[in-house]
Amino acid sequence: MKRHLISAADLTHDDAVLVLDTAVQLAAIADRPVKKLPTLRGRTVVNLFFEDSTRTRISFEAAAKRLSADVINFAAKGSSVSKGESLKDTALTLEAMGADAVVLRHGASGAPYQLANSGWISSVVINAGDGTHEHPTQALLDALTMRRHLKDDVGDLAGLRVAIVGDVLHSRVARSNVLLLNTLGATPILVAPPTLLPVGVETWAAQTSYDLDAVLPSVDVVMMLRVQSERMNAAFFPSQAEYSRRYGLDARRADLLPEHAIVMHPGPMNRGVEISADVADSRRSVIVEQVANGVAARMAVLYLLLGGSEPPASTEESA
Amino acid sequence: MSERPESGGSAGEGVAATDEMRVVMTSDDVRRALSRIAHEIDERTKGADVALVGIASRGVPLARRLAERLGDIQGREVPVGELDITLHRDDLRLKPARPLLPTRVPAGGIDGATVVLVDDVLFSGRTVRAALDALSELGRPRAVQLAVLVDRGHRELPIRADYVGKNLPTSLRETVRVHVQEADGADAVYLGHEPGAAPITTDESSQS
Amino acid sequence: MSQTYVLRGVRPLGGEPVDLTMADGVVRAIDAVGAALTDDSVVLDYTDFIVLPGLVDLHTHLREPGHEEAETVRTGSQAAALGGFTAVHAMANTEPVADTAGVVEQVWRLGREAGYVDVIPVGAVTIGLKGERLAELGAMADSAPRVRVFSDDGKCVHDALLMRRALEYVKAFDGVISQHAQEPRLTEDAQMNESELSGVLGLKGWPAAAEESIVARDVLLADHVGGRVHIAHVSTAGTVDIVRWAKARGIDVTAEVTPHHLALTEAEAATYNPVFKVNPPLRGEADRAAVRAALADGTIDAVATDHAPHPSEAKDVEWQAAAFGMTGLETALSVVVDTMVNQGRLDWPGVAERMSIAPARIGRLADHGRPIAVGEPANLVVIDPKATRIVHAQSSASRSRNTPFADRELPARVVATFLRGRPTVLDGALVSATGVDA
Numbered sequence: 011m012k013r014h015l016i017s018a019a020d021l022t023h024d025d026a027v028l029v030l031d032t033a034v035q036l037a038a039i040a041d042r043p044v045k046k047l048p049t050l051r052g053r054t055v056v057n058l059f060f061e062d063s064t065r066t067r068i069s070f071e072a073a074a075k076r077l078s079a080d081v082i083n084f085a086a087k088g089s090s091v092s093k094g095e096s097l098k099d100t101a102l103t104l105e106a107m108g109a110d111a112v113v114l115r116h117g118a119s120g121a122p123y124q125l126a127n128s129g130w131i132s133s134v135v136i137n138a139g140d141g142t143h144e145h146p147t148q149a150l151l152d153a154l155t156m157r158r159h160l161k162d163d164v165g166d167l168a169g170l171r172v173a174i175v176g177d178v179l180h181s182r183v184a185r186s187n188v189l190l191l192n193t194l195g196a197t198p199i200l201v202a203p204p205t206l207l208p209v210g211v212e213t214w215a216a217q218t219s220y221d222l223d224a225v226l227p228s229v230d231v232v233m234m235l236r237v238q239s240e241r242m243n244a245a246f247f248p249s250q251a252e253y254s255r256r257y258g259l260d261a262r263r264a265d266l267l268p269e270h271a272i273v274m275h276p277g278p279m280n281r282g283v284e285i286s287a288d289v290a291d292s293r294r295s296v297i298v299e300q301v302a303n304g305v306a307a308r309m310a311v312l313y314l315l316l317g318g319s320e321p322p323a324s325t326e327e328s329a
Numbered sequence: 330m331s332e333r334p335e336s337g338g339s340a341g342e343g344v345a346a347t348d349e350m351r352v353v354m355t356s357d358d359v360r361r362a363l364s365r366i367a368h369e370i371d372e373r374t375k376g377a378d379v380a381l382v383g384i385a386s387r388g389v390p391l392a393r394r395l396a397e398r399l400g401d402i403q404g405r406e407v408p409v410g411e412l413d414i415t416l417h418r419d420d421l422r423l424k425p426a427r428p429l430l431p432t433r434v435p436a437g438g439i440d441g442a443t444v445v446l447v448d449d450v451l452f453s454g455r456t457v458r459a460a461l462d463a464l465s466e467l468g469r470p471r472a473v474q475l476a477v478l479v480d481r482g483h484r485e486l487p488i489r490a491d492y493v494g495k496n497l498p499t500s501l502r503e504t505v506r507v508h509v510q511e512a513d514g515a516d517a518v519y520l521g522h523e524p525g526a527a528p529i530t531t532d533e534s535s536q537s
Numbered sequence: 538m539s540q541t542y543v544l545r546g547v548r549p550l551g552g553e554p555v556d557l558t559m560a561d562g563v564v565r566a567i568d569a570v571g572a573a574l575t576d577d578s579v580v581l582d583y584t585d586f587i588v589l590p591g592l593v594d595l596h597t598h599l600r601e602p603g604h605e606e607a608e609t610v611r612t613g614s615q616a617a618a619l620g621g622f623t624a625v626h627a628m629a630n631t632e633p634v635a636d637t638a639g640v641v642e643q644v645w646r647l648g649r650e651a652g653y654v655d656v657i658p659v660g661a662v663t664i665g666l667k668g669e670r671l672a673e674l675g676a677m678a679d680s681a682p683r684v685r686v687f688s689d690d691g692k693c694v695h696d697a698l699l700m701r702r703a704l705e706y707v708k709a710f711d712g713v714i715s716q717h718a719q720e721p722r723l724t725e726d727a728q729m730n731e732s733e734l735s736g737v738l739g740l741k742g743w744p745a746a747a748e749e750s751i752v753a754r755d756v757l758l759a760d761h762v763g764g765r766v767h768i769a770h771v772s773t774a775g776t777v778d779i780v781r782w783a784k785a786r787g788i789d790v791t792a793e794v795t796p797h798h799l800a801l802t803e804a805e806a807a808t809y810n811p812v813f814k815v816n817p818p819l820r821g822e823a824d825r826a827a828v829r830a831a832l833a834d835g836t837i838d839a840v841a842t843d844h845a846p847h848p849s850e851a852k853d854v855e856w857q858a859a860a861f862g863m864t865g866l867e868t869a870l871s872v873v874v875d876t877m878v879n880q881g882r883l884d885w886p887g888v889a890e891r892m893s894i895a896p897a898r899i900g901r902l903a904d905h906g907r908p909i910a911v912g913e914p915a916n917l918v919v920i921d922p923k924a925t926r927i928v929h930a931q932s933s934a935s936r937s938r939n940t941p942f943a944d945r946e947l948p949a950r951v952v953a954t955f956l957r958g959r960p961t962v963l964d965g966a967l968v969s970a971t972g973v974d975a
């Protein structure tokens with residue numbers, strides 16, 4: 011397994027299944043009287059967040075603390091205005107503080123890659139979301155959720171059809187999911203208006219469609235992406251109402267889904283825009299569970315990357 | 330890991346021992362030892378609420394068999410659990426991270442019970458120390474005892490087994506290998522030098 | 538009296554070896570090897586070396602006034618001389634902008650004081666590069682440096698009416714508008730070429746059509762008003778096609794390409810290393826092939842470096858926060874040899890044409906890009922075509938280190954550069970110069 015987790019493509023099939031299996035074991039701690047393991051005692055994990063994200067930061071913090079790691083939260087303000095004092099100088103400071111792992115959330119695509127390869131720090135780097143590029147731990151918790159509901163918590167996601175609906179162009183969740191779903195044997199189907207699909211998407215390992223109604227009856231999972239109102243100002247679509255009408259998941263569309271299909275959303279939701287309130291709260295929706303799975307998935311990643319002297323060399327050897 | 334023996338052999342004969350490894354317990358020896366341990370557990374825990382917990386990985390099938398044997402003796406269902414101690418090891422940082430095996434609490438939990446930990450080989454005692462830590466996070470037993478198939482000496486911590494299948498004096502240069510039918514096709518215990526194995530380590534990761 | 542130099546065994550434009558004598562600022566004699574008179578001369582053994590007219594750059598950023606932390610006229614001139622240049626056009630996006638006679642005269646004077654190359658200031662097309670009102674183009678044309686090339690480079694003259702007026706107005710003094718073609722509405726906050734790769738990397742794309750649509754418009758405007766338009770840093774196959782079409786119709790359009798667009802593609806961006814962030818961006822394989830072919834067949838008239846120095850704090854950051862641009866003066870010739878000469882696409886006379894003669898013609902420079910003949914000004918560069926060297930960012934003469942060729946091995950080496958018969962570079966090292974008075 012690679013030393014850093016920057017992209018979902020860093021994980022082979024066996025690596026990904028190992029992460030999911032480990033997450034299942036670690037999730038069980040939540041049911042124990044003592045919800046803590048000594049595994050990362052004495053290790054320091056720094057949450058270096060240049061973008062506000064309370065939800066993801068708390069998830070990583072909970073994951074690290076349950077493994078007894080020391081957690082330092084660093085909410086940095088970095089923008090193109092304050093260039094030169096953001097990433098590099100902060101990284102050098104963290105290195106001096108002796109961080110074992112840096113969990114980085116940054117508005118610039120490629121920032122974790124640069125951090126890991128710059129020589130500024132010697133810690134393990136975990137990408138918690140970089141610009142519009144990737145969000146690998148989100149894809150892992152999504153896979154964990156899908157596997158629990160559709161594959162009995164075992165193996166990979168072979169044969170599943172997963173619709174990813176919304177602003178694919180600007181979505182790091184979509185990019186990581188397309189990569190990881192392919193690695194695990196599933197088929198992603200991207201559904202969006204043409205303006206929200208990237209140039210060159212036909213070379214991605216995913217099907218695409220402009221027609222949500224046509225896709226829904228054949229999928230096992232529908233994952234709704236958040237749509238931001240700023241996109242309307244840049245003329246990606248004419249109005250929120252038209253977007254909702256054509257691409258929003260409401261009760262009528264939810265009824266087109268097969269009986270077993272689940273509804274997912276990385277959050278935070280725009281209720282009434284990409285997803286109606288009743289669908290978000292329906293029995294198909296696993297959105298709340300995704301959050302809990304996030305802690306388990308992140309515990310697994312922290313353990314596998316930091317728990318030993320190095321990540322597992324081969325997933326064939328077992329204890 | 331040593332090679333898998335061909336299945337179908339009883340008495341350890343179908344097993345492909347290497348030139349350097351010899352059989353010190355045949356499958357009959359193992360069967361008898363487990364039977365004796367079951368009786369000893371029954372005597373020493375008379376009246377108590379007993380639960381068996383196997384230490385992953387080879388302690389688990391041994392614990393199940395002991396539970397069955399003990400159940401026959403006592404005429405009841407003896408609860409059995411599994412304990413993965415990877416996350417409590419004191420040598421985690423020295424090796425690459427390892428995949429986790431399941432941890433399953435015995436039916437009825439362990440609070441107030443007499444838990445008998447079961448493992449294949451007792452060596453430095455570090456695995457058992459980790460198991461005690463792991464157990465304490467699952468609940469609070471009234472007492473904890475230890476049953477092992479083989480005690481090979483060279484303790485590094487003040488830990489002793491309550492029930493021992495066989496005492497096997499060894500040198501640090503030697504390797505002890507336990508095969509169980511459920512995982513390896515037949516029961517046997519080997520002692521010797523594994524080709525290419527590094528000597529003088531009590532690292533039990535190479536044992537279980 | 539100035540020192541007389543004899544270049545022994547040198548090969549003009551890669552042709553037969555000769556002895557070339559320079560004195561009093563001109564080529565005094567061209568003789569058979571060994572036949573030159575050498576009393577009171579310094580004889581330099583340049584057997585097997587090539588001599589070309591001194592290189593002329595149509596597009597350089599010297600950053601002074603205003604951004605001397607990145608480069609000054611002096612350090613930029615030194616870098617240029619080491620790269621074999623005898624004249625460079627300094628772009629107007631300084632601070633203050635070079636949109637008045639006063640600023641252009643200041644830049645010109647700094648160049649003369651440094652004395653390494655002829656620094657020809659480029660005048661801004663619009664005041665402050667704001668794209669709203671024409672700058673005093675006539676005043677700049679009449680000033681001491683006699684500005685003939687005007688450009689808002691860094692920015693596009695995107696208003697069609699202003700571009701039309703500019704093209705018409707400069708006809709009065711044989712000026713040319715050098716257009717940085719970039720439709721701003723299509724490229725807001727763009728980071729790299731828009732392609733499959735930008736989609737995968739999560740970097741906002743800069744579509745080729747944003748360059749091509751402006752180029753198409755401008756060649757048509759130049760045609761309509763009978764003006765002269767020059768396309769800066771051509772980067773796409775589509776632009777090449779448009780320029781070819783325009784030339785076939787007799788439109789007075791010229792074009793330049795940078796060494797980095799000849800050498801590199803967008804694949805470099807996959808490392809997220811901002812040394813590869815540039816405007817216009819590195820493009821795809823097909824675009825690179827098209828500009829190489831166009832430079833070979835003359836559709837693209839000239840190589841221009843677009844030397845864009847930046848201090849490390851502007852480049853040692855995440856991609857989105859980094860400044861656009863690469864240095865290029867010291868590596869330009871080597872890159873052209875690597876991508877064009879050694880690949881058989883261009884010969885040495887072709888290099889002379891693209892890197893000296895054509896740029897001098899476009900800039901209307903009387904003394905540069907001249908034939909190597911008796912009586913012509915001795916603005917020359919001597920090149921060792923067989924040498925190779927590894928580019929060391931830390932040892933560049935430019936103040937800035939943002940070269941995309943760091944640690945790469947490149948062929949050919951500038952051995953000597955002569956500015957009006959006086960060496961500015963000898964044996965690959967700067968010769969300290971005193972300022973020259975007119």
